[in-house]
Amino acid sequence: MEKQLEDLKAIREMMEKSSKFLSLSGLSGVMAGITAILGAAYAYFFILGEHIAVANILLILDAIIVLFISISFGIYFSWKKARKSNQKLFNKVTLRILYNLSIPLFVGGILSGIFISRGEMEIVASITLIFYGLALVNASKYTIDEIHYLGITEIILGLAAAIFLYNGIIFWTIGFGVCHIIYGLIMYKKYDLK
Amino acid sequence: MANIIANLNKAFESRIRLGIMSVLMVNESADFGTIKDLLELTDGNLASHLKALEGSDYIECSKQFIGRKPNTKYTITALGRQSFQEHLNALENLIR
Numbered sequence: 001m002e003k004q005l006e007d008l009k010a011i012r013e014m015m016e017k018s019s020k021f022l023s024l025s026g027l028s029g030v031m032a033g034i035t036a037i038l039g040a041a042y043a044y045f046f047i048l049g050e051h052i053a054v055a056n057i058l059l060i061l062d063a064i065i066v067l068f069i070s071i072s073f074g075i076y077f078s079w080k081k082a083r084k085s086n087q088k089l090f091n092k093v094t095l096r097i098l099y100n101l102s103i104p105l106f107v108g109g110i111l112s113g114i115f116i117s118r119g120e121m122e123i124v125a126s127i128t129l130i131f132y133g134l135a136l137v138n139a140s141k142y143t144i145d146e147i148h149y150l151g152i153t154e155i156i157l158g159l160a161a162a163i164f165l166y167n168g169i170i171f172w173t174i175g176f177g178v179c180h181i182i183y184g185l186i187m188y189k190k191y192d193l194k
Numbered sequence: 195m196a197n198i199i200a201n202l203n204k205a206f207e208s209r210i211r212l213g214i215m216s217v218l219m220v221n222e223s224a225d226f227g228t229i230k231d232l233l234e235l236t237d238g239n240l241a242s243h244l245k246a247l248e249g250s251d252y253i254e255c256s257k258q259f260i261g262r263k264p265n266t267k268y269t270i271t272a273l274g275r276q277s278f279q280e281h282l283n284a285l286e287n288l289i290r
Contacts, residue, residue, distance in 0.1 A: 014216035
């Protein structure tokens, strides 16, 4: 009886471990959220007053810096968590996730670039939210379930940002800032504190 | 009771073989190194269990070269999938 229970547990664990990326740390989400809010606040208070041509360049720079810092923290916390549970950070599953993330992200990035080059900056918040959400939903089958729901939330916010076109920065701050922090804390409580 | 136990497959009795089958059930294929890392085994130990499962036609392997390095890839067979599923059902029935 005991052995059968243990067997089933081992089977379940091995199936999860071999097909899902479980080293994703909730702290990555929290840090990404804080970075996004700081980036958005900087854009709101310091960039938006600038002349439009200067502002566009500064906004793109701002976004790239936020992205870079978030990804760095994401990799750092995941690496720490992977080491703690004696797993490799880069394996087949990680590559599968990166591949599934990258397709919507690249498309969204290129589309944003096209609109920015036409001077239609106000739609960019909506596009980045929607394609980021699609990327998360797409990759979520290879990691913890929360990512799926985070993706859906981002897509809804992205659509709302398209309806309320000139309040893009608010939706962007909620989507990339607040949502990351909330989901990050949920994930941290559920998975990391064990 | 005896009937239920009879459904347990002897080939899957060891924890290592359970692990191998579990990995191959949810992944299209897995190479030797990946399985080794996942199960935290030595080469020799893993190889003997893989050979046994291959002998029962539950898994099959294909050898190929990635660059110059030989790479052995394992996939589950239809028979293996069915047998493992039956084994799982038997385990579940036992603990019920």
